[in-house]
Amino acid sequence: MSGLLKRLQGLRKLLKLLLTHSMGRVGVVIFVILGIVVIFGPFLRTVDPMRTGVLQNILQPPSSQFWFGTDHLARDVWSQTLYGARIALLVGFTAAAVTTAFGTLVGLVSGYFGGKIDEVLMRIVDFFMMLPYLPLMIVFAAVLGPSIWNIIFVIGITYWPFTARVIRSQVLSLKERAFVEASRSVGASDSLLMFGEIMPNVVPLMFAEAVLMVTNAIYAEAVLAFLGLGDVSTMSWGIMLHYAYESGLMSMAPWWVIPPIACICATILAFTFLGTAVSDIMKPGYREARGL
Amino acid sequence: MALLEVENLKIYYFTRAGAVKAVDDISFSVDKDETLGLIGESGCGKTTAVFAIMRFAAPPGRIVGGKIIFEGRDILTMSGEEVRLLRGQGIAMVFQAAQNALNPVMNVGDQITEVIHQHEKVTKEEAWDRAKKQLELVGISGDRAKSYPHEFSGGMKQRVGIAIATACNPRLLILDEPVTGLDVIVQRQLLNLVNDLRAKLGLPIILITHDLSVVAETCSKVAVMYAGKIVEQADAISLYKNPAHPYSKLLIEAYPSIKGEKGKLISIPGAPPGLLNPPVGCYFQPRCPSAMDICREAEPTMVAKDGHIVACHLYK
Numbered sequence: 290m291s292g293l294l295k296r297l298q299g300l301r302k303l304l305k306l307l308l309t310h311s312m313g314r315v316g317v318v319i320f321v322i323l324g325i326v327v328i329f330g331p332f333l334r335t336v337d338p339m340r341t342g343v344l345q346n347i348l349q350p351p352s353s354q355f356w357f358g359t360d361h362l363a364r365d366v367w368s369q370t371l372y373g374a375r376i377a378l379l380v381g382f383t384a385a386a387v388t389t390a391f392g393t394l395v396g397l398v399s400g401y402f403g404g405k406i407d408e409v410l411m412r413i414v415d416f417f418m419m420l421p422y423l424p425l426m427i428v429f430a431a432v433l434g435p436s437i438w439n440i441i442f443v444i445g446i447t448y449w450p451f452t453a454r455v456i457r458s459q460v461l462s463l464k465e466r467a468f469v470e471a472s473r474s475v476g477a478s479d480s481l482l483m484f485g486e487i488m489p490n491v492v493p494l495m496f497a498e499a500v501l502m503v504t505n506a507i508y509a510e511a512v513l514a515f516l517g518l519g520d521v522s523t524m525s526w527g528i529m530l531h532y533a534y535e536s537g538l539m540s541m542a543p544w545w546v547i548p549p550i551a552c553i554c555a556t557i558l559a560f561t562f563l564g565t566a567v568s569d570i571m572k573p574g575y576r577e578a579r580g581l
Numbered sequence: 582m583a584l585l586e587v588e589n590l591k592i593y594y595f596t597r598a599g600a601v602k603a604v605d606d607i608s609f610s611v612d613k614d615e616t617l618g619l620i621g622e623s624g625c626g627k628t629t630a631v632f633a634i635m636r637f638a639a640p641p642g643r644i645v646g647g648k649i650i651f652e653g654r655d656i657l658t659m660s661g662e663e664v665r666l667l668r669g670q671g672i673a674m675v676f677q678a679a680q681n682a683l684n685p686v687m688n689v690g691d692q693i694t695e696v697i698h699q700h701e702k703v704t705k706e707e708a709w710d711r712a713k714k715q716l717e718l719v720g721i722s723g724d725r726a727k728s729y730p731h732e733f734s735g736g737m738k739q740r741v742g743i744a745i746a747t748a749c750n751p752r753l754l755i756l757d758e759p760v761t762g763l764d765v766i767v768q769r770q771l772l773n774l775v776n777d778l779r780a781k782l783g784l785p786i787i788l789i790t791h792d793l794s795v796v797a798e799t800c801s802k803v804a805v806m807y808a809g810k811i812v813e814q815a816d817a818i819s820l821y822k823n824p825a826h827p828y829s830k831l832l833i834e835a836y837p838s839i840k841g842e843k844g845k846l847i848s849i850p851g852a853p854p855g856l857l858n859p860p861v862g863c864y865f866q867p868r869c870p871s872a873m874d875i876c877r878e879a880e881p882t883m884v885a886k887d888g889h890i891v892a893c894h895l896y897k
Contacts, residue, residue: 467681474635474676475696475746476669485695489686574731 306570309579313566319559326374335368338524351544358544360529361536369524370548376525377507377556380441384506387445389499392452393491399453400460401483411457414450422447422509426518435520440513444506452498459494463487493571500564504557511553526553582653583610584785585634585672585753590647592629592638601856603629603642605809611753611802616779616786618800618817620793620832622853626809627789628677631755634787635674636664651753670700673751677758679739683730689716689741690726693748700749715744718781719774736767740774747778754778755787760795772798793836797821805829808854808864815889825891827869863894871895 307313326333334356342363349359357366399410426443433439463469464487472486513519514527517535521528526549533539533546569575592604604626611617619627629642636656638644649656651671659667668674676682684692693712697703703711713723719740730738739759746754756775760768776799778784788800796803796817803820805813805828813826824830834847851868854860860867866876873894881892 467676467678468684470637471674471676471682471742471745472684472692472695474637474668474674475749476665476667476699477695478665478699481695481699486684486687489684492686 303567303570306576307563307566310566310569312562313570316559316562316566319555320563323374323378323556323559326371327378330371330375333371335371336365338364338369338372339522340364348538348542348545350542357548358542360532360542360545361538366529366545366548369529370526370552372524373526373529373549373552374556376437376523377510377552380437380444380510380525381503381507381556381560384441384444384448384509385499385502387441388449388452388502388506389495391445392449392498393456393488393495395449395453396456397460397483397488397491400457401464401479401487403461407457410453414453417446418450418454420447423513423516426513430518435518437510437520437523437525440510440519441506444509448502448505452495452502455494455498456491459491460487463490493568496571497564497568500560500567503560507553507556507560511549526550582650583612584615584652585611585787586648586650587630587634588648588650590630590633590649591645592626592633592642593645595641595643596857599857602809602859603856604633605856606647607806607809607811608647609804609811609814611785611787613785614783615802616788616800618796618803619787619789619806620791620796620803621806622791624853625806627806628757630806631674631757631787631789634755635668635672666700669696669746669749670751672753672755673746673749674755674757675739675742675746675759677761679742679759680730680735682742683738685730688727688729689733689744692741693726693745696745696748711748712744715748716741718747718778719744720770734767736763736771739763739771743774743778747782747784750782751784753785753787755789757789758791759788760790760792768795775799793833805832808859809856810864810892812865812893813889813891815891819888823887823889825886825889825896826865826893827871827895828865831870863892 304317307317342359344363346355346359346363348361349355349363351358355365355367357370360366360369395410395414399407422443425447426440429439429443469482469486472482477486510519510525511527511530514525515530515534517531519525519528519531529549530546533542539546587610588608590604590607591602594601594603607630609617619630621627632638633644634649634656636659644657651667656664656667683689690709690712693715694705694708697708697711709726713726716726717723721737721740721744730741733741759775760771763771772795775786775788779786788796790796800817803815803817804811805820805826807828813820813824813829815825820829821833824833831847831849835849837846849868854864854867862878863869863876863881866872869876875894879894881894883890883892884896886896
């Protein structure tokens with residue numbers, strides 16, 4: 290119980306610090322809006338985003354009934370936009386968690402042990418780095434069928450090598466630092482040195498990478514969906530754009546196109562800002578310099 | 582049998598140009614309640630020698646010969662896991678440049694408990710209490726356990742380093758230039774602390790330094806190193822009063838004294854030899870004021886003279 294309380298206090302402290310950072314403020318605001326949309330979407334005057342309407346409601350401009358208008362199947366764009374946020378965050382967070390966890394592990398092991406282990410792991414990294422995600426996605430979509438989890442999987446296996454490389458390069462320099470040697474001199478084991486001494490020093494970097502991965506994943510999902518490689522049974526921002534483009538009615542119905550584009554931009558912006566802000570405030574000395 | 586016995590230790594760095602004999606056939610021992618000072622110029626192999634005691638040998642360096650016997654067991658033949666357990670519990674080391682020897686992103690309390698958890702099965706609370714006690718032992722308030730290294734001054738960081746090293750009650754402590762880069766007042770406080778610790782914990786210490794006054798202050802026994810070799814060993818007082826080896830003599834004369842007449846300080850001409858192609862005969866011979874013909878031909882062997890062990894052709 291006290292542990293939970295402590296964690297909550299830590300979170301509050303982080304939030305407070307974020308609000309002192311100008312980019313952090315913007316990020317937090319957009320993130321809070323996204324959070325509300327994702328959690329309370331069903332209560333925000335939405336209908337099933339896939340439910341088609343009657344003929345008269347096709348391609349209606351925004352009105353009091355359809356806040357963001359309707360698409361070519363008379364579906365409510367407002368509902369689609371709100372539900373799209375769920376998909377975007379699901380893909381973003383899951384893919385980022387997978388790539389960061391795996392990339393950090395590989396980077397730490399590779400950088401710390403060096404030698405043959407490093408050589409082997411880095412060749413594997415090179416192999417995955419050169420995999421182009423678009424053709425790969427087409428293959429996966431064909432083999433496994435289009436689904437949101439396949440998209441996450443493909444984003445995961447194409448992006449983790451970048452995290453691994455970045456973490457490895459940092460570990461290479463950190464492991465030579467005196468505090469690692471000092472810790473070894475009092476009997477620290479390899480795993481403690483890796484996860485207890487070196488990893489805390491790459492946490493800001495991991496975080497920055499993770500945030501970058503969230504934006505990458507959201508962007509990649511939108512691209513894949515737009516190209517028709519997404520899961521058409523769920524409504525994401527990319528799928529919305531895909532339908533709009535495919536129907537050939539994009540120029541006639543700006544209300545159909547602008548919301549998903551604006552949402553993708555705002556979400557990516559929010560995460561980029563949050564990433565910058567967090568890596569700034571995690572630097573030792575930030576708090577002291579501002580008397581916090 | 583002494584607590585630590587180093588016998589004929591040789592550590593060479595294998596470079597493209599050839600083998601650099603960084604530590605060449607040195608022997609010394611440390612007994613319980615003893616403080617051994619290891620002195621000599623920069624680059625004479627002091628740190629390399631004690632790193633070998635901790636079993637730190639980074640390529641291209643390699644221990645090519647000798648034995649390091651600690652409590653009856655040869656450290657050089659121990660397995661990796663035995664060495665890991667030995668570090669911290671058996672032998673612990675405080676590093677040069679304390680600023681860098683602490684992890685910048687962890688508070689000092691965590692850095693101490695981490696060591697304790699590596700060696701002993703204790704609860705978090707117990708470990709934390711001990712961490713606080715360790716800090717108090719080195720003269721820092723236990724309330725500072727939650728502070729990060731950048732919130733401490735240089736001298737305090739070095740104290741924290743000592744607190745970490747002694748957290749698991751090691752049976753031998755190695756201090757590698759503990760006061761380098763600190764101002765004299767802090768130096769004084771730290772040396773008092775070291776003396777205190779030795780008295781309180783009965784901890785044998787190996788102290789590396791190039792500062793002779795530090796040695797005089799703390800050590801019972803001194804080994805003078807020159808170009809990878811120990812040229813003289815004696816107890817501290819007699820080394821100061823009657824240095825036998827010409828190098829020891831010059832080293833002591835090169836150091837200013839605050840007592841007595843203002844004398845001219847002597848400097849030793851020349852520079853330490855390159856260890857890739859050391860001079861023939863005695864390594865100190867090119868700089869030695871009392872060099873004789875034999876010095877240029879044969880390497881001197883260790884001889885005992887008035888309680889000193891000295892490697893010089895002057896004594897036969």
